[in-house]
Amino acid sequence: ENSGSKNLMTLICQSELVLCLRGVMNNKEALDIIIERGSKTMTGFMNLLFSSRNIAMKSKLAELLAAITLYSPQGYRLITKCLDKIEGRKGSKQKFSVFVELIKTTPDLMFRTAAMALINCLISSRSKLDHRIKIRSDFNKAGFEPVFEQMKADNNAEPDEEIETQLDCYQDQMDKDDDAVEELASKTDVDIEDPQSLFANLNLETE
Secondary structure, three states: OHHHHHHHHHHHHHHHHHHHHHHHHOOOOHHHHHHHHHHHHHHHHHHHHHHHHOOHHHHHHHHHHHHHHOOOOOHHHHHHHHHHHHHHOOOOOOOHHHHHHHHHOOOOOHHHHHHHHHHHHHHOOOHHHHHHHHHHHHHHHHOHHHHHHHHHHHHOOOOOOOHHHHHHHHHHHHHHHHHHHHHHHHHHHHHHHOOOHHHHHHOOOOO
């Protein structure tokens, strides 16, 4: 009986937290407070994202992180810094690999839609072409491309408007950036098949 009561209280608390997260995303002052509190608060959100078994909570956390990413450059830096810390703690050397693994091992439509929104925000929040290419390259090095293709195949089999919007957004932005790179190549000696040449011409160092 005690165990059942404890589980019920946990469920109630988690449900209330989901409602709070939903409210925070539409509240400028709340977003300002989160960002002002810095990495400690962001690390708490990130730890919940990776550890919680509550799909609704994981999804709302991903949506909140997406909103923070777009809200300000400082929000973007806090989120990527916290992701780096988690990857280091888990022994991963490849940027975004832990997040890609989370998407891969959480085949829930609601969560994957929110996760795609976060990825799109991480990329689209960067105004410079070289920054967007670098982020997308890091995701692909972390194994995101086959995960993305599988999500597209799953959606073709059972269409869902919300995740389709996020998948299309990712694809459309990537296509636009690829077109921009090809235009650059037509005006310079850059070889778009050679990462060293490409990144050098984009003023971006390769790792």
